[in-house]
Amino acid sequence: MTGKRLWSWLAVVLGGLYFLLPLVGMFDFSLRMQRDGYSFEAYRIVLTDAQFQQTFGYSVGLALLTIVLGILIVVPTAYFVRLRFPGLRPIVEFITLLPLVIPPIVIVFGYIRIYNTSSILPLTGSWWGTNILLLFGYATLSLPYMYRSVDTGLRTIDIASLTEAAQSLGAGWSRILAIVILPNVFVSVLSGAFLTFAIVIGEYVFAALLNVNSFGPYMVWMGGNRAYEPSALAVVAFIITWACMGLIQLFTRFSKFSTVRR
Amino acid sequence: MTTSAASLPAVLRPRQVLNWFGVAPFFLFATLFLILPTLNIVIGAFRNAEGQATLENLGKLFSPSIRAAFWISIELSLLTAVLGCLFGFFIAAAITLGDLPRLLRNAILTFSGVASNFAGVPLAFAFIATLGRLGFVTLLLRHWFGINLYGSGFNIVSFLGLALTYLYFQIPLMVLIITPALEGLRREWREAAESLGASGFQYWRMVALPVLWPSLLGTLALLFANAFGAVATAIALTGSSLSIAPIVLFAQIRGDVLNDPHLGYAIAFAMIVLTAIANGIYILLRMRAERWVK
Amino acid sequence: MAFLDIHHLEKSFGALRVVKDFNLGIEKGEFVSFLGPSGCGKTTVLRMVAGFETPTSGAIRIDGQDVTAAPANRRKIGMVFQAYALFPNLTVEQNIGFGLRVAGEGKTETAKRVAEMLELIGLPRLGSRYPFQLSGGQQQRVALARALAVRPQVLLLDEPLSALDAKIRVSLREEIRRIQRDLGITTIFVTHDQEEALSMSDRVVVMHQGVADQVGTPFEIYNRPATRFVAQFVGTLNLLDADLMDAAAGHIRLGDVPVALNRTLPGRVGDRISLALRPETVALGRREHGSVVLAGHIAEVHFLGSVIRIRVTVAGQLVSLDTFNRPDRPPPAVGTPVEVSVSDRDLLVLAA
Numbered sequence: 001m002t003g004k005r006l007w008s009w010l011a012v013v014l015g016g017l018y019f020l021l022p023l024v025g026m027f028d029f030s031l032r033m034q035r036d037g038y039s040f041e042a043y044r045i046v047l048t049d050a051q052f053q054q055t056f057g058y059s060v061g062l063a064l065l066t067i068v069l070g071i072l073i074v075v076p077t078a079y080f081v082r083l084r085f086p087g088l089r090p091i092v093e094f095i096t097l098l099p100l101v102i103p104p105i106v107i108v109f110g111y112i113r114i115y116n117t118s119s120i121l122p123l124t125g126s127w128w129g130t131n132i133l134l135l136f137g138y139a140t141l142s143l144p145y146m147y148r149s150v151d152t153g154l155r156t157i158d159i160a161s162l163t164e165a166a167q168s169l170g171a172g173w174s175r176i177l178a179i180v181i182l183p184n185v186f187v188s189v190l191s192g193a194f195l196t197f198a199i200v201i202g203e204y205v206f207a208a209l210l211n212v213n214s215f216g217p218y219m220v221w222m223g224g225n226r227a228y229e230p231s232a233l234a235v236v237a238f239i240i241t242w243a244c245m246g247l248i249q250l251f252t253r254f255s256k257f258s259t260v261r262r
Numbered sequence: 263m264t265t266s267a268a269s270l271p272a273v274l275r276p277r278q279v280l281n282w283f284g285v286a287p288f289f290l291f292a293t294l295f296l297i298l299p300t301l302n303i304v305i306g307a308f309r310n311a312e313g314q315a316t317l318e319n320l321g322k323l324f325s326p327s328i329r330a331a332f333w334i335s336i337e338l339s340l341l342t343a344v345l346g347c348l349f350g351f352f353i354a355a356a357i358t359l360g361d362l363p364r365l366l367r368n369a370i371l372t373f374s375g376v377a378s379n380f381a382g383v384p385l386a387f388a389f390i391a392t393l394g395r396l397g398f399v400t401l402l403l404r405h406w407f408g409i410n411l412y413g414s415g416f417n418i419v420s421f422l423g424l425a426l427t428y429l430y431f432q433i434p435l436m437v438l439i440i441t442p443a444l445e446g447l448r449r450e451w452r453e454a455a456e457s458l459g460a461s462g463f464q465y466w467r468m469v470a471l472p473v474l475w476p477s478l479l480g481t482l483a484l485l486f487a488n489a490f491g492a493v494a495t496a497i498a499l500t501g502s503s504l505s506i507a508p509i510v511l512f513a514q515i516r517g518d519v520l521n522d523p524h525l526g527y528a529i530a531f532a533m534i535v536l537t538a539i540a541n542g543i544y545i546l547l548r549m550r551a552e553r554w555v556k
Numbered sequence: 557m558a559f560l561d562i563h564h565l566e567k568s569f570g571a572l573r574v575v576k577d578f579n580l581g582i583e584k585g586e587f588v589s590f591l592g593p594s595g596c597g598k599t600t601v602l603r604m605v606a607g608f609e610t611p612t613s614g615a616i617r618i619d620g621q622d623v624t625a626a627p628a629n630r631r632k633i634g635m636v637f638q639a640y641a642l643f644p645n646l647t648v649e650q651n652i653g654f655g656l657r658v659a660g661e662g663k664t665e666t667a668k669r670v671a672e673m674l675e676l677i678g679l680p681r682l683g684s685r686y687p688f689q690l691s692g693g694q695q696q697r698v699a700l701a702r703a704l705a706v707r708p709q710v711l712l713l714d715e716p717l718s719a720l721d722a723k724i725r726v727s728l729r730e731e732i733r734r735i736q737r738d739l740g741i742t743t744i745f746v747t748h749d750q751e752e753a754l755s756m757s758d759r760v761v762v763m764h765q766g767v768a769d770q771v772g773t774p775f776e777i778y779n780r781p782a783t784r785f786v787a788q789f790v791g792t793l794n795l796l797d798a799d800l801m802d803a804a805a806g807h808i809r810l811g812d813v814p815v816a817l818n819r820t821l822p823g824r825v826g827d828r829i830s831l832a833l834r835p836e837t838v839a840l841g842r843r844e845h846g847s848v849v850l851a852g853h854i855a856e857v858h859f860l861g862s863v864i865r866i867r868v869t870v871a872g873q874l875v876s877l878d879t880f881n882r883p884d885r886p887p888p889a890v891g892t893p894v895e896v897s898v899s900d901r902d903l904l905v906l907a908a
Contacts, residue, residue, distance in 0.1 A: 008360025011352045012370070015433070019377060021399055022385075022430065025392030073291050080284035088285065095292045100484065101537050102300055103491030105508050106530040109515055110299020113306065136295045143296075173280065198379045204494035209515055219383040220498050223390075230387040237384035238376075245376045450641030453608050454699075456628040457635040458655035458706060468654070472645040 023238070030231035042232040051218060052233075059215035062131075063200040066138040067193040070146040071182075073139065075189065078150045079181055083159055096147040099140055108137060108206045130210055137206045142196035149195070153188025154181075190251050194244040202237050300534065307531035310524060319528035328510065328525075332532065335490060335507035338421065342428040343485035347478060349429070350436025357437075358444040371441065374434035381431040386498035389427045393418045419500045427499060428492065432485050439484070443477040476548045483544035487537040507533060557620065559584040559742055560605070560710055565614035567600050574600050576766040578614070585740040587733070589753035592763035593789065598746045601763075602712050605744065607631050618709055634703030634741075638715040640695035642687040648674070648698050649683040655706035673701035676735060693724040700732065704739065711736070711743040717752060729756055750790045754778060762786045784906045787832045794835065794875050795906075800827040811871025815848050817900050830906040835865065837902035838877035840894060847897040850875075854892045868896055 031038040033045075046052050081092050099107070111133055115123035123129035159181060166176045182189070204216035219237070223230045310316045322328065357367040392398050395412060403409040417423060447470055455465040471478075493508040502509055507529060514526040558581025567575040575597040582588050590598035603609040605616055607628030615624045623631050642651050650657075652673050656666040674680045677697040687695055696716055703711060713732070717725045733756050736743050747753050753760045754774040762769045762777060762785070770782040781787035788795070798815070801807040803824060806817035810831070823829060842849050852870035863878050864887050877896060888894065 004359070005361045008356035008362050011356040011360075012362065012366065015349065015353045015370075019373065019430070019434075022388040022392045025398030026388035028398045029391030029396075073288055076284045077288035080281055084281040085285065092285075092288070095296065098296055098300075101487055101541050102296075103487070103493075103508060103533050103537060105491065105493050105511055105515075106303055106533055107296065107299055109511065109526065109530050110301075110303050111295070112515065113302050114299055136291070139291070140295045143292075173284070195379065202382050202384060204383050204497070205512070209512070216383055216494065219387075220494075223383065223387060223498050224501070231391045234384035234387035234391070238380055238388070241376050241380050245372060245379070248375070249372055448639075448641060450637045450639065451643060453606070453628070454635060454637065454641045454643070454702070455654070455658075456608075457606055457631070457633055457712075458658060458702070459629045459632075460654070460658040461629060464658050468658070469643045469645065473643075 026231050026234050026238070030228060030235050033228040042228040043235075046222075046229050046232045046236070055213055055215045055218040058213070059201050059203075062135060062138065062214065063197045065135055066142060066200050067196050069135060069139045070142050070192070070196055071189055074143070074146045074150050074192075075182060075185070076177055078147060078154055079159065079177060082151070082154050083163060093147075096143050100144050104141060105205050105209070107140060108209045111137060112209065124210065130212060134206060134210055134212055134214075137210075138196075138200045138203065141203070141206070142192070142199060145195045145199070146192040149188045149192035150185055153185030157184045187251050191248040194248045198241045198244040201240055303527055303530045304534065306524065306527035309527075319524045320531070322522075322525050323528050323532055327505070328507075328529065331505045331510045332507045332536075334421065334505065336536070338425060338428070338506060339486045339489035342425050342432045342489045343482050345425075346429055346432030346436050346485050347440075347482050350433045350481075351440055351478070353433065354437045354441045354444050358441060359447075370437070374437040377434040378431050378438055381492065382494040383498040385427060385430055386495050389418055389423070389430070389499065393423065393426070419503055421504065424496060424499060424504060424506075427495060428489050431492075432489060435485060435488065436481055439481045440474075440477060443474055447473065479544050479547050483540045486540045490533065490537055490540075557617070558582055559586075559619055560744075561615075561617040562601070562605070563615040563617070565601065565604060565616065566612045567597070567604060567609060568612045574766050575604075575611075578766075578768055580761060580768065580771065582742055582744070584742055587736055587743045587745065587756060587758045589745045589747060589757040589760045590763055591747060591750060591753040591760050591790070593748055596763040597766040598761075598763045599714060602714055602744060602746050605710070606633055606635050606712050632706070632709045634706065634708035634711045636696070636699045636703050636711075636713045636716045638718050640687070640692065640699050640719070642695055642699055642702070644687055646686075647683065648679070648685050648687070648690070651687070651698055652701045652705050654702060659706065669705055673705050676704070676738075677701045678731075691724075692720050693728055696720065696728060697731070700735065704735070704741070709742065711741050713743065713745045715746055715748070717747070717749070725752075732756070754790070762789060764789070781832065781904065781906070784830060784832075787904065787906055792835055792876065794833045794838070796831040796833070796871075796873050796875070798829050798831050800825060800829050810850070811873070813850060813871050815900075815903075817903060817905075819900075821905055832904040832906050833875070833898055833902055835876045835878040838875060838896050838898045840866065840877065840879055840888075840896060842895050843897040843899075848900055848903065849895055849897045851893070851895050854888050854890050854894055857887045857890060859887060868894060870896065 030042050031040065033039060033041040077092065081088050112124065115121055115129070115133055117125040123133040162180055162184065163176055166180045171180070202216050202219060203214070204220060206212075207214040208217045208220070219230065219233050222233060307319050308315055308317065310318060323332070353370065356362060357370050390397065393400060393411070393416075397418070400411045403411055418427075451469055451473075452465055455469055460468070491508065493512055496504065496506055496509055497512065500509075502513060511526060511529045511533065514522070514529060560580075560582040562578060562580045562582075565575055565578040566573070578597075578601055580588075590601060592598045600609060604611050607623070607626060607630075611624060615622055617623065618631070618633075643654065646654065649667075649670050653666045653670045656669060661669075670683070671680070674683055677700060679694060679697060682690065682694065682698075687698070690698065696719075699716070716732070717729055720728065729752055732745075745753070745756060754777070757774055759771060760774055760777045761771045764783075764785045770777060770786045772780075772782075777786065777790055781790060784795075787793050796810060798808045798810045800821060800823050801809050801814070803821045806819045806821050808815050808817060808821070808829065808831075821829070850870045852868045852875070854866060855869045855874060856867040858865040858867075859881070862881055864881055865876055865878055866887065867874050867876050869875075875896065
């Protein structure tokens with residue numbers, strides 16, 4: 001018993017060391033910009049940089065749009081597959097897992113080939129087209145996470161009864177989805193959404209290859225040209241990731257309480 | 263009205279047609295932004311610039327530099343997948359079976375959720391700040407222990423450095439996936455084995471590991487694909503000094519190096535094939551390992 | 557000394573004492589049930605015997621050997637769990653042969669023993685199936701065979717029937733008892749189901765809040781419960797409050813009706829005592845000598861099929877009684893004044 005506990009502590013402590021040191025190092029480095037001691041100079045420079053503000057704002061906006069698009073695609077699909085097309089389930093699940101199997105760089109390479117200026121749908125030719133392509137690309141990347149969390153959410157509620165109840169009260173499909181199903185899987189949707197946000201906000205490969213100046217390429221550019229600012233950026237990115245995961249935890253816990261109360 | 267609707271094939275009933283509208287956007291989306299792009303690459307890999315079928319592109323994969331790039335990529339992905347599985351398994355076992363405080367278990371799971379998503383550019387920065395020439399740990403080792411890390415040949419911009427960095431998201435991913443599987447091991451199995459005279463080792467060999475085997479394999483395949491497709495971390499960490507397959511492809515697409523789109527197709531195709539093989543092996547082994555559930 | 561000897565066994569989880577001074581001797585080949593509500597400590601005692609929990613103090617001896625500190629895998633104890641803990645990755649044969657395999661038994665010997673066990677549990681053709689392909693009852697039989705294959709000294713059954721359907725539960729409990737008798741194996745059976753405990757056991761231990769309230773044959777436990785808890789937990793029971801009038805002569809008062817019990821009672825005049833009587837010992841109408849006759853009126857009538865349960869208000873308290881259904885005699889109407897009689901021997905005076 002005690003031997004087991006000893007080994008467990010050892011595993012956790014060694015793991016903790018490996019996982020905490022880079023965080024400490026990153027934070028430490030970000031504070032060392034001025035020679036005479038620790039300061040937040042690197043953060044000041046980064047946060048007041050117009051480039052930072054512009055690219056970061058762009059990425060946040062794009063992440064939010066990705067979430068909306070993801071919900072619009074995934075929620076009706078997961079719902080109808082569960083309710084009306086159980087036979088499609090394996091196919092849909094397979095498709096949603098594909099982005100985990102096909103490397104993202106391959107997917108974006110495909111985009112560049114299909115939607116280039118000499119194709120039928122020359123999305124990469126215009127500013128709007130490129131942004132739309134990036135948006136759909138990110139929705140593709142987030143598909144596995146979005147679908148899985150929504151589908152788990154749907155599993156916990158009895159969608160068949162809910163749907164019949166709503167229908168018997170005269171609701172149509174769009175209304176059922178919007179005011180009956182969505183609120184009930186809201187927490188699951190949110191955890192998918194935060195995960196999407198965390199993935200999209202610092203994404204590099206898609207943006208760089210589509211020549212979009214978002215937060216990811218900005219970070220890489222800073223990494224190549226500055227010494228201390230990249231660490232400050234990494235800290236910012238880490239805090240965003242933490243916030244997203246923390247919010248997921250918070251909402252899941254909140255939903256557990258609400259289920260108990262019901 | 264109801265009779266005429268009922269006599270139609272199920273798929274064509276007005277109701278069912280409406281239902282198809284519910285899933286149609288998904289299939290349209292998946293076709294346009296996932297399947298067609300991938301197919302385009304696959305087909306392109308077997309065509310030359312004039313659109314004729316050829317195996318020439320694939321042949322170019324066997325040029326020494328490309329072959330080396332793939333080889334490093336495979337080694338890197340395999341190594342970090344195996345080590346990630348191993349260490350992740352130990353940590354997950356410690357928090358599920360190791361009598362640790364409940365609070366610690368939850369904290370580690372939450373942290374794993376963060377760390378597994380803390381990939382890409384910021385992660386590379388964190389490792390440079392830690393193990394780079396002026397990194398935190400590098401300086402710590404020199405000042406406190408007199409160890410000169412870089413003097414001993416270590417470099418964060420290297421295979422080893424990249425592997426160390428990749429483990430930062432590989433291990434937590436393993437922890438997240440395998441913890442529920444470990445929690446699924448029923449206490450009674452262990453106790454039944456013990457009461458039948460089995461040692462702890464025999465229990466793990468004959469019951470626990472066979473039960474966990476499918477999940478372990480699945481995670482291994484997933485971690486392999488995860489590392490194989492990771493480009494941003496590698497680029498931010500090494501620039502393009504370490505030629506792994508995705509970086510070569512990145513350079514190809516950018517047109518930085520030889521601008522030969524068909525070589526790009528071939529590289530991309532090979533990447534798909536490798537991750538597909540990894541997952542295929544996984545599915546095959548899983549079916550064999552799970553005879554006892556289906 | 558008994559074959560399995562449990563001596564001053566105690567178990568605490570933190571400040572909580574789950575098992576308090578538990579003593580029991582079980583003879584070789586005996587079938588003993590631990591009966592009690594959940595949380596009474598019965599499973600904890602069983603798990604200490606199995607070696608899954610370490611006693612805080614006390615000793616466990618099997619066949620004269622102290623096993624208190626022995627690890628579970630050295631005790632030669634067979635265990636069957638509530639939720640069929642078959643190894644899901646092994647076939648029925650492999651499950652049954654598991655103990656022999658880890659003991660390093662030869663292949664032919666193992667195969668022979670496995671076939672023997674399959675025969676014993678009546679599933680000779682299911683050897684190559686996986687657990688998920690079996691019904692709950694079949695799984696539990698395989699679990700029994702697995703536990704018995706290694707010829708354990710003691711067989712422990714931890715609520716093995718609770719997860720099963722009512723019908724299978726009855727047939728399987730008869731089968732367990734048959735196998736146990738055939739093999740003559742010393743067995744402890746933990747259950748919260750009094751019917752199971754009473755019907756299967758040589759002796760029953762009724763447990764309550766970590767203490768063995770009473771140890772006895774099913775007949776004794778049912779007819780002569782030692783404590784109020786045992787009386788209430790085992791079977792249906794009428795509990796009546798009475799006042800003690802004369803302890804030596806056995807006179808008590810039920811409300812304002814004097815009752816003579818014709819035996820010496822413990823306690824002093826004026827004490828409040830509890831009387832217990834089983835519904836089947838109470839008869840409707842006046843019976844001959846030796847009976848206590850009480851007047852009242854019918855309060856409720858429940859038609860249960862073969863039995864009719866009637867509640868009668870007597871001296872301001874409800875008394876349930878059972879009569880057999882007879883097609884030619886419809887049950888009495890509510891409100892009818894009646895007399896009930898009960899033999900003075902069946903009026904049990906409970907301690908505390």
